[in-house]
Amino acid sequence: xxxxxxxxxxxxxxxxxxxxxxxxxxxxxxxxxxxxxxxxxxxxxxxxxxxxxxxxxxxxxxxxxxxxxxxxxxxxxxxxxxxxxxxxxxxxxxxxxxxxxxxxxxxxxxxxxxxxxxxxxxxxxxxxxxxxxxxxxxxxxxxxxxxxxxxxxxxxxxxxxxxxxxxxxxxxxxxxxxxxxxxx
Numbered sequence: 001x002x003x004x005x006x007x008x009x010x011x012x013x014x015x016x017x018x019x020x021x022x023x024x025x026x027x028x029x030x031x032x033x034x035x036x037x038x039x040x041x042x043x044x045x046x047x048x049x050x051x052x053x054x055x056x057x058x059x060x061x062x063x064x065x066x067x068x069x070x071x072x073x074x075x076x077x078x079x080x081x082x083x084x085x086x087x088x089x090x091x092x093x094x095x096x097x098x099x100x101x102x103x104x105x106x107x108x109x110x111x112x113x114x115x116x117x118x119x120x121x122x123x124x125x126x127x128x129x130x131x132x133x134x135x136x137x138x139x140x141x142x143x144x145x146x147x148x149x150x151x152x153x154x155x156x157x158x159x160x161x162x163x164x165x166x167x168x169x170x171x172x173x174x175x176x177x178x179x180x181x182x183x184x
Contacts, residue, residue: 002031009043052078056098059122061131064163065106071118071159074098074105083107086114088142094119104133108155116140116152120165135160138171147173 007014019030034040055075066072074080077095083105084092097103101122108116119137124130138146138156146152153174160167 002028002035005044006031006034006040009040009047052076052081058098058101058104059131062104062120062122062133065133065159065165069159069162070110071106071108071116071155074107080105083114083117087117087139089117089139091117091119103136108152116146116156118146118156132164132166134166134168135172136169138169145171145173145175147171148175150174 003016019027021027035044053076058073062073074083074091077092077098080094080098081092084090091105094103094105098105104120104122106118106120107114108118117137117139118135120133121136122131122133125132135156140146140149140152146156147170153172156172157167159165
């Protein structure tokens with residue numbers, strides 16, 4: 001693992017043979033010395049930072065979902081991390097799913113605070129060749145369901161209807177204190 005990490009940072013130019021091998025402990029200690037060095041950590045953290053702020057490559061249609069609304073699309077891993085930390089949810093770990101095109105993450109901020117996080121899946125319509133989206137998760141802070149807060153439910157439902165976004169999640173069922181009231 002240490003060797004792979006070093007090669008990832010220093011590239012193919014780094015040669016394991018530059019470390020004399022006497023025994024496993026000595027080799028391990030030398031590798032740890034390299035990975036803990038100021039130079040290595042500076043390069044490693046710069047690479048990690050670049051990865052976090054690198055914009056996701058997404059289809060053009062996803063940006064249409066932001067028109068005339070406060071609901072926005074997350075653009076990079078750093079934004080997912082910020083949303084997850086602010087809301088107490090796990091969306092910060094969705095970077096790989098977004099990068100590979102499996103998911104898109106939308107969010108709503110109210111008075112500067114993240115209040116709603118929406119996971120969308122996409123599929124290409126074979127007839128129109130355009131992407132269509134489905135809401136598969138809609139969460140408030142600490143994974144509370146959007147359907148439990150009428151104010152946020154109405155915003156998300158109106159947005160989904162306006163953009164022909166299908167809803168396929170229990171998160172968008174409207175609840176009162178005693179029973180299910182409306183199914184989305």
